[in-house]
Amino acid sequence: MSCFVKAERYLPKDVLCTTWIQSLQHADIGSIILSSLAIKNAEDNGPTKKDPASSDTLFDGEQPSLEEIRSWGKSFDKLMRSPSGRKAFRDFLRCEYSEENILFWLACEELKKETNPEAIEEKARFIYEDYISILSPKEVSLDSRVREIVNRNMVEPTPHTFDEAQLQIYTLMHRDSYPR
Template identity: 70%
Template sequence: MRKRQQMQVHQEAAAVAAASVLQARHGMAEAPANASNACCFCWCCCCSCSCLTVRGEDETIQRSACDRRTDDANHCEDSPKPTLEDARSWTTSFEKVMKSAAGRACFRQFLRTEFSEENMMFWLACEELKKETNKTVVEERVRQIYEDFISILSLKEVSLDSRVRDVINRNMLEPTSHTFDDAQQQIYTLMQRDSYPRYINSAAYTDLLTSLEDPPPTPPPPKP
């Protein structure tokens, strides 16, 4: 068991190193020269050494900027209000929800109440990544997605099993627009099996249907 944990830590470190290479390649800010004197390069969750505390303070500042960029890129879609027929169709399958811009926006709002909005944010980021063809842009987006949703240091880390993480770590060596395909599918399945049934049975969905069923109030006639 210890050997397997060590292998996973080494693979994680390798993926982070690959992300760092991509960051340096695009002229991103690097650590100062004396950073090599840090007491460790530790990725385990139990580490409480002072170097992580100092680095954590720096990353908090950087993360706030990254969060704003990610939120801007993955903000709830400005979609029109769904029709009653569209909203009712969401009960037939999760695919109906995800294929509808209004459905994704409403479902994402529900995920926010369950503190799992990062699942939809990650899925949307992967969809945008797959549309990109410019190699330089792809590498930058892969690095950003890894930092935002895959890294164990991220506050928005999505839940992935060890097999998928191993695949990602290997893919990070040569990033492409499909680097996160396995991870995206696993998160899609997680939302489908876990959050989707609760959404369909939630007060939020019931209230949405009620609001769509009620006709808008008729404005009073203009005074002569």
């Protein structure tokens, strides 16, 4: 089963899944998000109701405004600043078989919030093993210069151990995945 068909499970019942699938195959991320939310229905009838039998919808919590969703199609930075935007982009990256990029980026954001030295070291090792190690099935694509910087930083991990790597992956997502 393709990821396009699996995407149907995220949509409220009143969304036309064929529109979602067609937009996934022929449009950019902004169009995908817009069509998946049944914007016309939301504008005509108010917000769509969640199917009580399903805990899966495209967005957790409050749905973003139409204006916010449209801004995601114009600005990658706005998409990544929005929790709902990141969720939609993560679902898109899963379809593109590159979800590890946003998972790495999110893990780095969590590390930056940490203040406890032991927790910083533990989280840094987890991030390294999951996304930097060449043995990891979720290894992100880093150039040798950045990989060397990360290896040096791992001697004494800080909340900013992966800043160079995070920036490189952010740029990769912006340049390669976002335009699709």
